[in-house]
Amino acid sequence: MxxxxxxxxxxxxxxxxxxxxxxxxxxxxxxxxxxxxxxxxxxxxxxxxxxxxxxxxxxxxxxxxxxxxxxxxxxxxxxxxxxxxxxxxxxxxxxxxxxxxxxxxxxxxxxxxxxxxxxxxxxxxxxxxxxxxxxxxxxxxxxxxxxxxxxxxxxxxxxxxxxxxxxxxxxxxxxxxxxxxxxxxxxxxxxxxxxxxxxxxxxxxxxxxxxxxxxxxxxxxxxxxxxxxxxxxxxxxxxxxxxxxxxxxxxxRGARIRARIAGYGASADGYHLSAPDPTGTHAEAATRIALATAGVSPGDVDHVNAHGSSTPLNDITEGQMLRRVYGDRPAVTSTKGVTGHALGAAGAMEAAFTVLSLENGLIPPTANLECQDPEIDVDVVAGDARKAHVDVAVTNSFGFGGQNAVLVISAA
Missing domain, CATH: 3.40.47.10 (Thiolase/Chalcone synthase)
Structure with a gap:
């Protein structure tokens, strides 16, 4: 369904x-x-x-x-x-x-x-x-x-x-x-x-x-x-x-609303204990569910804070999935190039950074990205932070056991 x-x-x-x-x-x-x-x-x-x-x-x-x-x-x-x-x-x-x-x-x-x-x-x-x-x-x-x-x-x-x-x-x-x-x-x-x-x-x-x-x-x-x-x-x-x-x-109560949690999708690869399913089929399913629950289309997404773990298998699987879902429109980054991979905390930290991108109209660069893998054909921000108007953003998190979670966060 x-x-x-x-x-x-x-x-x-x-x-x-x-x-x-x-x-x-x-x-x-x-x-x-x-x-x-x-x-x-x-x-x-x-x-x-x-x-x-x-x-x-x-x-x-x-x-x-x-x-x-x-x-x-x-x-x-x-x-x-x-x-x-x-x-x-x-x-x-x-x-x-x-x-x-x-x-x-x-x-x-x-x-x-x-x-x-x-x-x-x-x-x-x-x-x-x-x-x-x-x-x-x-x-x-x-x-x-x-x-x-x-x-x-x-x-x-x-x-x-x-x-x-x-x-x-x-x-x-x-x-x-x-x-x-x-x-x-x-x-x-x-x-x-x-x-x-x-x-x-x-x-x-x-x-x-x-x-x-x-x-x-x-x-x-x-x-x-x-x-x-x-x-x-x-x-x-x-x-x-x-x-x-x-x-x-x-x-x-007069509080400042920084952003909204607009949608969420989850799935399981059911493939391998530590490696992602190379087809990205179920990560894509989680993404499309998240967009649907948020009531937005792929073309509405301005920014993706990717899982981007710097591992050979994850990055290519995620990058190709992003291309299938979004084409080349959203600006993609991985903040792990700076912070490293904090495992169970990583996605929460990245959700906070995504809120800040929405608020500030600023997308952080992917640190250490010098030569983008030619098999990853998406717009990855590198070098300097990029000013951009961001109304809808997505943050991806994928884990051992084939756990996939995708949040849609939108501007207040």
Missing amino acids: AATAWTGPEVAVTGLGVVSAAGIGVATSWERVCAGLPTAATDPELAGLPVDFSCRIPDFEPQDHLDPRSLWRMDRTTQLALVAANEAIADAGLDPAVWDGARVGIVLGTSNGGGGTLEREHTRLVHEGPEWISPLVWVMAPVNMLAGSLAIELGAHGPNLVTATACASGPTAIATAAQFLRADMCDVVIAGGAEAPITPMAFAGLYQMGALSQRTTAPAQACRPFDSDRDGMVAAEGAGILVLERSADARA
Whole structure:
């Protein structure tokens, strides 16, 4: 059955929060993303591994941003999410101290959850014994605790859950949050994703499966989406949070509406554990569903923030799918050239960047794109950021297991 346009209350984005390798906070991250300055660098915590570089958040000290009394019971993933959430909530003009918590939901995406905590505690188990294991490991590491911990910190008592659709987790969370609002299950939803996967075990595993770039002598040039010379992704940490409300509610309280969540499509390749279906059939289906639910045609789309992971298979599959759906009209970018690939947080961060493109009429360049793969025949922005009038934008996220998620975001 063909998808039809969403009906019911319009869903607005009223707040943004970002913590990324490009910087702490929306303004800092956006500035570096628009400058096209890569962040990948040699990482001392990965010393001795075949791939020893990452996109780590610079100068991030949790105690500078969060109550030290809470930090000891949070995995780094949760810390990143809470910092971004605090920024987004303040940006939306909301105050957890006075809001009706029963009407506030939290839906967050992550791929690895508290994997860093598990890795650390396993090391203790092996080297120091079971008596040294933290009694908090089972309230820090499970993926659900990402949303659960934020509910505790923010006094949010509405629907609370985590989506885990690999690198599509953030858009899945945002779309789920929008449906909660449309169903009147809550009035405000804190939605997005967070990930802190820069650990030796995670990187060793990604290296063994051939997912990582191996440009160890030039890490800043390693993540090069859509470039002929790409050889893999650069893993990153980060968080992206959007505050969502019904547009009518936001207007009633005098809030600024930054953009609208207009449509969403999802599908599964059902093809391979880690590789995309090379035909792009099901990614295309998710795209067409997203456009249909938004009530727009491919010709209405001005900009696509692509998944653009810098892996040989993903980029060509996505690029050819984009050509089939849109032709050469929309300006395409991948902000991963700057931020790296933050796995379950990537799509949420990119949703925030897409909102900023809509607001500012500015499309960031795809960093390190020097020679576009001739098999990818779309208009990829490179070199400098491009001024453009953007009314309708799409952001793509594709993950291991063949998870496909596509969001349509439109101007306020």
